[in-house]
Amino acid sequence: MSEDVMPEPVVDVGGARELARDVLVVPDRRLPLVPNIGVIGGRHSVLVVETGLGPRNAAKVLEFAAGHAKGRRLYLTTTHFHPEHAFGAQVFAGEATFLVNRDQAEDLKVKGPGYLEMFRGLGEVVARGLEGVEIALPDVVYDREYDLDLGGRVVRLRATGRAHSRGDQVVEVPDADVLFTGDLVEAAQFAIFPWFPPHDTDVSGTRWLAVMRRLAERAPRVVVPGHGEVGGPELLADVRDYLRLLRDETWARRDSAAGERTIVEEVSALMIERHPEWTGREWIEKGVGCLCAEHPPPGPDPVD
Template sequence: MTVLTDPAVQVSGAREIAPDLLVIPNNRVDLVPNIGVVGGTDAVLVVDTGLGTVNAEQVLAFATEVAKGRRLYLTTTHFHPEHAFGAQVFTGEATYLVNRDQAADLAAKGPGYLAMFRGLGEVIARRLDGVRLPAPDVVYDGEYVLDLGGRLVRLRPTGRGHTRGDQVVEVPDAGVLFTGDLAETGQFAIFPWFPPHDTDVSGVGWLTVLDRLAAAGHRVVVPGHGEVGGRAVLTDVRAYLRELRDETWRRRDSAMGVDEITAEVRSLLVERHPEWAGREWIEPGVACLCTEHDA
């Protein structure tokens, strides 16, 4: 896959979704995540960086302006390049916190993903010029509660889903949840199924995670990519993953081959969701779920 659109973060589009809580939207641009800036009386937390140093510099400048002297923190929802491969820019300016499994993903898989993304085309390679893999300042086990001053933020690892090291970011007083790529809107779920290099995505685990998140009753859900919404962001992705699992497993039970299953399921899902982007993620999703069916 070659990416032709420049994945530029547009901080000018930031909007407040709750008091002292802003989202820099991805505007439906490939490889641009939704980025959060969450404030308390004493500190400000940035959620995700954008792809590469230039994007991250803009995010840092924006967050510094919002903070007006308050301390800065950074966290990332998972290790993928558009979410975390700008973190080096925050060194010395913010405290970077991640969960233990995400730190392991960064160390073990980061170099391979950096090389893979540089191969997506010249525009992406330029964005990744000078990128060094981030080194977290704080690596935590279990849940981490960050006190921003009058506002607590919960950094909560979810277990294996989109990646091994996914974490969500909850702002309880505002009822806001940042999901990373556990949820998107307007596109097929992203399955980073790249055997033999990375097979940690789990459709079965992902469904379990979404069941738990959907039951929590968050008022506002900020997906990794796509429009901010309510609880339906989670339930819609869950419904799609169930659909993908059921259509795949039904055919696997009949002893069809993976190639035939993939062709049939892709055709069916595109027919059912013709307006969705990211059709290239159906095939790896089928392959992942075939493996999980057979396990």
Template sequence: MTDEQFPDPAVQVSGAQEIAPDLLVIPNQRVQLVPNIGIIGGTQAVLVVETGMGTANAEQVLALASEVARGRRLYLTTTHFHPEHAFGAQAFTDHANYLVNRAQADDLQAKGPGYLEMFRGFGDPIADRLDGVTVPTPDVVYDDGHDLDLGGRTVRLRPMGRGHTKGDQTVEVPDAGVLFTGDLAETGQFAIFPWFPPYDTDVSGVRWLAVMDQLTATGPRIVVPGHGDIGGPQVLGDVRDYLRELRDETWRRRDSAMGEEEIVAEVRALLIGRHPEWVGREWIERGVGCLCAEHASEPHW
């Protein structure tokens, strides 16, 4: 991976948009390795969702959240452990309580150091952002979901089980009909499969599809994806339908005893033809590899 592939992942807090009363999103503006970031307010407290990559980004997010809070208590949560989502949390130390689900906390501890090292190898802009960064340690870890009372507004933090990672968490604001999905959903790009055997094989296309079926059934009014444009409930349906396409086209060829390299070539060409405007084509191969590995252990046809 080169510097050209990854420009400086700078969070632009000046672009913050209010998508519901006392609920802001700092959009990623389609910059690679910049997540959509949320600031959710109640009468007593404010919750920040995601940090951006590195302390400089996170300090800007913290400054905006503090301005919005005007003395209200601050909380922080992240949707999963990947560096652009969580590796700015140290900037919130002594300013906010950091809450995550247990599987995400385990990912941070077990895989965080390796991901920090890997991302530092993605070129100077990324390495600069991660200079001095340490893997964060949450203040509060929960097991079966956590309802966070912000004062007149309850936010639901829900672990979703294995999907994009082992520790995916959604953040739901029921009174506003808003759902933050993290990287379980993106818009305008192929689903991100962090399938890196033998180092990381926790992503599961099969489980991810089941999670998307579950989320689609909840029918949120507004969906804030991990990356890409904010949208309506169709965002969830589009990701579900793509994952189903990827699974079916991969398994159909696997059933015919095709080799993985040939499967990748055929499925990649087919899906690019169906979604020519989407970015992140490199993730198709990773997705095929993941689903080929799952093929033998899962019931199908």
């Protein structure tokens, strides 16, 4: 999106709504670089999921969460390290315990500074939102699984392994049957493939598809995507089916020795025909590039 038409990536906590008892979402309002933000409460603690882009957004999120907590202890987690999800964590220092999985902590430390500079280059609107950002490192780091007791409610943090990023995690609220997915899932949008060789090639279409198969099998009642409208298990199925089709169509053309530009053009046309209402068409090409790189040598067909 060009700078002159990009709206300010501002979080509006006034739009918060309850998905279940003491489980709230601050919706993205379909604004670029604004994530869906979660606030999950228990008897003695409250967990915030995502910070918004930069310190000013994060300050609003913290104020809203503290007001909702009414003295309860605060925790913060982020679904992955990308700027609109995690580059406000510094604001929570001293106010909340910040916890993420080990791979995400490494992403923040190693890749965070580069992403900060890259996003600042997206235009003045984004650069203003990132003013004063310092990459915050977590207080608590876990390996694969972490069960956070909020008091009468246990929230499950689960590292999925490499998919949209190396350090993706989902946040499950089992008693309410709510799942926060981060950018593993977008609603009515083509999957975001941050495929930027040689600088960043951590995204994996094949591993992402495997993650989506597992998540879709659980069929949670409510799914909060990284961006877009909150929905149900159909959001998980939509992404699973899209990634499978993207892989199959890309690999079929790769098997026929088609060039990558031809594959991009043909697969993009097919995907847009299938989902004409979805946004983010520019990400189809990135997905094709990623899956071309993951194309296996001749052998058995991929297993679904």
